[in-house]
Amino acid sequence: MDRSDLITMAEWHTTVTPPALARLLAAARLPEPAGHRPAYRTLAGQVRTLVSEGRLPVGARLPAERELAAALTLSRTTVATAYEALRAEGYLHSRRGAGSWTALPEGARPPSDAMHPVPPDEQDQTLDLGVAALPAPQPYLGEAAARAVEQLPAYAAGHGCYPTGLPVLREAIARRFTARGLPTTPDQILVTTGAMGALHLVLRALLGRGDRVAVEAPTYAHTLQALRLGGSRLVPVPHAWPGGPERLPLWDVAEWQRVLRGAAPKVAYVIPDFHNPTGTLITEEQRRRLLAAARAAGTVVLVDETTAELGWGSADDAPMPRPTAALDRGAHVVTVGSASKLLWGGLRIGWVRAAPSFVRRLAVDRVYSDVGTPVLDQLIAAALLGDPLPDVRSHQLQRLRATAAALTAGLRERLPGWRFAEPPGGLCLWLATDGVSGSALAAAGERGGVRIAAGTRFGSDGAFENFIRVPLTVPAAAVPAAVERLAAVAARAAAGEHWPAAEDRPPLAV
Incomplete structure (x- = not known):
């Protein structure tokens, strides 16, 4: 869809032109057929859908009533009545002389608390669909740990603090970048305590309070919260959804160009490889x-x-x-990576790849909050990123492949109204929940023994109410029981019912 006239940027707000909104409205799917619904209700429902699915950013300025009426060939009264209905529902705010802009109803915004993993002693009672993390690859992890323990005495004679990381691990990470098509030297690598440690370091170095950051909509929930806590002004850039939730989205590059030109954000945060939460893989041409x-x-x-x-x-x-970073050496690109998703979350190993001067700057900044990453973890990661890596990767991908096959089949059977695309990789499925509130599903799940990540967590402004993210890290053999529990929660959330006593829940046992 050509959205060349979609937005102009005034400060960090989005203004939607009448032709652009007309095209978006034509693609908006309502949860129920129009039938004999009045035209104003149809229009209000379409706008509501666009906002809740993140295709129309919260805070976007809508066209004046007369202009939109002309673009849609509707009466001005119809548009005015639709706007009034949206204001009454909390989806539109208006001010005389300033216009009308999209909003979310009070209470619809996501909670700011993090999605913590279910404690081990509660995992037999609660199905954790909130955290997307694989178990460790065995026996590879044990073998790497044994090798690391043998190497540890050589490091124990010193102070054990390596602000840029152990040389052996920096070399292993640099080799992996080079093998993937990006020639890299160890002085371009900084090892951190997990990917979030890397993100916090980079964001602290690049951003001041009030600086704008362009982010995909949706995007990774923890990064959004880190940006909020740092005082950044978030500029959401909606994905293009040419086929709806049944097809994977793409970057809307024309909109990215307009946002970058108009808002001039200091940083653009993107996940081009098996995007979290949608699983999308972005083409090289779009990256360029x-x-x-x-x-x-x-x-x-x-x-x-x-x-x-x-x-x-x-x-x-x-x-x-x-x-x-391999596609345009002249651009200022900083890359953050992690061993946690492929290897194991219990190895708190992340890294930054950047220009050597920036790596040195981060290492200096780091000593005031985190002197270095644990040496033993670094030695284990270095061992796993060496000769065992192809076998480790094959092992983990096969685990994800099996779960994805079982989960997609189970969802289509038990929740046929839910819509999703099968991604080419990543750790999760992004599910459109057939009009059921993701927040209501999460609340029902807490009572029903299922931890669910509501879609609103992944929107910078509380959008994606009718979505949830489901991880592919449940063992394939446990998927049928997991889907059964999820379907039971969905039925009760849709009906607005409370969950019964714990003994009446569908069992988690395989």
Whole structure:
């Protein structure tokens, strides 16, 4: 869809032109057939759908009533009545002389608390669909740990603090980047305590309070919260959904160009490789165009590659797009990666790949909050990123592939109204819940022994109310029981019912 006239940027707000909104409205699917519904209700329902699904950003300025009426060939009274209905529902705010802009009803915004993993002693009672993390690959982890313990005495004689990371691990990470098509030297690598440690370091170095950051909509929930806590002004850039939730989205590069040109954000945060939460893999051509626009705007592109090794939807040796930083050496690109998604979350190993001067700057900044990452964890990660890596990766991808096959089949059977696309990789499915509130599902799940990540967590402004993210990290053999529990929660959430006593819940046992 051509959205060349979709927005102009005034400060960080979005103004939607009448032709652009007309095209978006034509593509908006309502949860129930129109029938004999009055035209104003249809229009209000379409706008509500666009806002709740994140295709129309919260805070977007809508056209004046007369202009939109002309674009839609409706009466001005119809548009005015629709706007009034949206104001009454909390989806539109208006001010005389300033216009009308989209909003979310009070209470619809996501909670700010993090999605914590279910404690081990509660896992037999609660199904954790909130955290997307794989179990450790065995026996590879044990073998790597044994090798690391043998090497540890050589490091124990010193102070054990390595602000840039152990040389052996920096070399292993640099080799992996080079093998993936991005020549890298160890002085371009900084090892951190997990990917979030890397993101916090980079964001603290690049951003001041009030600086704008362009983010995909939806995007990774923890990064959104880190940006909020740092005082950043978030500029959401909706994905293009040419086929609706049954098809994977793409970057709307034309809209990225307009946002970068109009809002001039300091940083653009993107996840091009098996995007979290949608699973999308972005083409090299789209990456090139985004980088060119960012270079012209003076925007740093912060690329999150934590899921880049998880292409389970094709053969393990299938060609992948090159790392984003390899496509435009002139652009200012900072890459964040992690061993946690491919290897094991219990290894708190992340990294930054950037220009050597920036790596040195981060290492200096780091000592005031985190002197270094545990040496033993680094030695284990270095061992796993060496000779065992192809076998480890094949093992983990097969685990994800099996779960994805079982989960997609189970969802289609038990929840046929839910819509989703099968991604080529990543750790999760992004599910449109047939009009059922994701927040209501999460609340019902807490009572019903299921931890559910509501879609609103992944929107910068509380959008994606009718979506949830489901991880592919449940063992394949446990998927039927997991789907049964999820379907039971969905039925009660849709009916607005409370969950029965714990003994009446569908069992988790396989």
